[in-house]
Amino acid sequence: MSDGHGDLIKTPKQLIIVCIVALVVPVAIAYLGAQLVTGSKRIDESEAKKSVEQRIKPVGEIAKFDGTPPPAPVAAAAGAVVKAKSGEEVYQAACTACHGAGIAGAPKTGDKTAWAARVTQGAATLYDHAIKGFKTMPAKGGQTALSDDEVKAAVDYQLAKLK
Ligand code: HEC
Numbered sequence: 637m638s639d640g641h642g643d644l645i646k647t648p649k650q651l652i653i654v655c656i657v658a659l660v661v662p663v664a665i666a667y668l669g670a671q672l673v674t675g676s677k678r679i680d681e682s683e684a685k686k687s688v689e690q691r692i693k694p695v696g697e698i699a700k701f702d703g704t705p706p707p708a709p710v711a712a713a714a715g716a717v718v719k720a721k722s723g724e725e726v727y728q729a730a731c732t733a734c735h736g737a738g739i740a741g742a743p744k745t746g747d748k749t750a751w752a753a754r755v756t757q758g759a760a761t762l763y764d765h766a767i768k769g770f771k772t773m774p775a776k777g778g779q780t781a782l783s784d785d786e787v788k789a790a791v792d793y794q795l796a797k798l799k
Contacts, residue, residue, distance in 0.1 A: 721782075723789030723796075730779040731790050740772055746797040755798065762795070763788045 645651050721729070727745075738744030743751050754762060767787050769775035776782045777790075 721786050723793035726786045726790040727793045730777040745794050762791050766791045
């Protein structure tokens with residue numbers, strides 16, 4: 637029966653095994669090879685996509701407005717409105733027009749001689765005269781919107797200038 641070639645395939649069972657091996661091995665090699673090539677390519681693609689996204693992303697991002705105003709600046713603005721003016725601010729806004737140069741008989745700020753007799757009345761009287769007015773000195777220097785404390789602060793500023 638044998639032709640002397642020493643056939644490896646002697647039974648149908650062996651034939652089936654050889655066929656399966658002959659099919660599976662090249663497919664497996666092809667699959668692994670393809671994985672090797674496309675696998676590394678996939679990484680490149682995702683990185684390329686990332687860098688493109690980075691380059692085309694908008695410069696600024698718009699924050700979503702959820703209906704509630706940002707609290708910090710509003711609180712700061714409210715604080716600025718409520719905050720009383722300093723003595724110097726009040727003086728510059730309401731008093732320096734007359735007291736800066738000593739206009740209309742107003743005692744000039746910093747002029748010790750002009751203020752000497754007035755200062756002896758005491759701070760309480762000076763506050764009172766500045767708030768309610770005194771002879772030709774208009775009440776609150778004419779700025780009736782000023783609070784009494786703001787006018788007092790301006791008087792304190794004038795008195796400090798005498799030292
Ligand atoms: C329109 C001009 C004018 C303005 C503005 C003015 N003053 Fe006078 N002030 C006078 C005159 C004039 C006198 C002097 C009154 C007198 O003794 O005849 C005077 C006097 C005073 C005196 C001394 C009062 C006393 O008892 O002797 C004080 C204190 C004073 N002013 C504070 C202020 C302050 C504070 C302001 C700003 C809030 C102010 N003045 C704005 C005109 C002004």
